[in-house]
């Protein structure tokens with residue numbers, strides 16, 4: 423197995439982790455508010471862990487993505503418009519992630535952040551397939 427294939431396996435593994443956690447984390451967090459008082463802490467703990475995993479997944483996607491660009495394409499030059507579409511969705515995902523870390527909770531409504539990430543994830547997959555397949 424060559425280095426590119428190894429990177430792609432990690433990239434797609436991180437993608438699976440990213441998609442599942444970005445769907446699950448907001449669901450668990452939203453339920454935490456309505457959970458009985460003695461269960462609320464546990465809900466928050468699970469939600470925070472899922473959110474941490476989502477952040478690790480996005481960081482891994484970016485690192486392996488950049489590495490693949492250099493290993494297979496020698497850099498970023500000459501990519502199709504679909505690649506730029508994909509990068510735009512990646513920027514949206516990163517901005518939402520940073521907003522979650524640096525902005526006070528509630529500054530941007532949670533459903534806006536949740537749906538921006540979900541739509542951008544779907545968009546990134548579609549544009550990745552269009553760009554590379």
Ligand code: HEM
Nearest residue numbers: 437483484487488490491512515543546547550551554555
């Ligand atoms: C949230 C972020 C990302 C998602 C959801 C994502 C998703 C995907 C998916 C589904 C594929 C498989 C496409 C296919 O083989 O047809 C793929 C491949 C790839 N992605 Fe990403 N990706 C992300 C971030 C990035 C970033 C930041 C870069 C580069 C800067 C990148 C570069 C690549 C490359 C080079 C490939 C493989 C190209 C090839 O098969 O020749 N990705 N990505």
